[in-house]
Amino acid sequence: MPKVKVPKKSTAIDMTAMCDVAFLLLTFFILTSQFKPNEPLPVDTPASIVKIKLPEVDVATITVGKGKIFFSVIGQEIRSQALEHMGERYGIKFSLDEKKRFAVAQSFGVAIHKMKNYISMSEDQRNKSGFQTGIPVDSADNQLYAWIIAARQATKQVNNTDLKIAIKGDQEEEYPTIKKVIDVLQRQNINKFSLITDLKTID
């Protein structure tokens, strides 16, 4: 009787294809992911159950923390346009190069007369504590008001859409500072805006 030989199968699987797919996906996610930009004013936002995501375009973010107010708007073209409007308003001429440098900068918290100084600095110098003291919002010289108007104009010109405003406040921030920002928005008839929050579940 001949022996029936069961062919011995190797337990090793060819993983080449799997590996290919895995790395393809990995490359995709690495390239598409946007890293959290280094924030000059770190804030700890309060949590809420809201799950609506902030839109990615045409958004201006007002960061409020430690009594200071910072401002940023998304989109390079909008940023440089907004800077130009601000320059016109305050009689400061910004060169093309300065506008370019400003367009790729982060959120800022300097008065407009210090803006040239801010633009010329490197990122590390800008974020050094003490330089960015926040955008002035006193009733005599309300630059936040001007910045929001400039950003709204720029968004209208560039994308022909309305700018959405988001407030990113620190948990511990006292309400009067937030109130100041809300008042600035309401004076421009912006009665609807977003508050940026972290996610939490209903306890």
Next chain:
Amino acid sequence: MAELDTSSGGGKEKGHKKIRSKKQSTRIDLTAMVDLAFLLITFFMLTTTLAKPQAMDLAMPDKDQKDPDAKFAVKASRTLTILIGKNDKLLWYAGEPGKSPAKLEQYGKNGIRKVLIEQNKRVIDQTKDDKKGLIVLIKPSDKSNYKNFVDILDEMKIIDIATYAVVDITGEEISMLKKENVY
């Protein structure tokens, strides 16, 4: 030498002991590499979606510049006012100020949420209309912080109160907070 050498390579001369290089498999164990790749994929997938901030929409009552005292009329029995004080405390009262006692309350599930659910039920029973529930007036004082403010707005979303407004606090209400030592 009885065997015929069929393998390629090796020594040419017979009789000598051939130095055979060991044939190595070209297969590499990819398991660890794939593991690592998937780990990184998971990381990037999760971070890309989690990094996007959540946005809570807030609509403020329209401030009419010409007529700042213009008020919308609502039945006082449907309203509930929340005064946000310091140290994570708040005061609430139903209806008009002074008519019913203001009560001190905590945040969270067993605090203000219970009150709001009870009051909302009471109002719906009264109006016999699901859509005419409680109207909440939120009045943050100068001593409150932003977290308290967002927490209250969050409670509105949790309990599903459709009508609420953020209103400026009055002097009378500040003295109410002072009396309870939360201003």
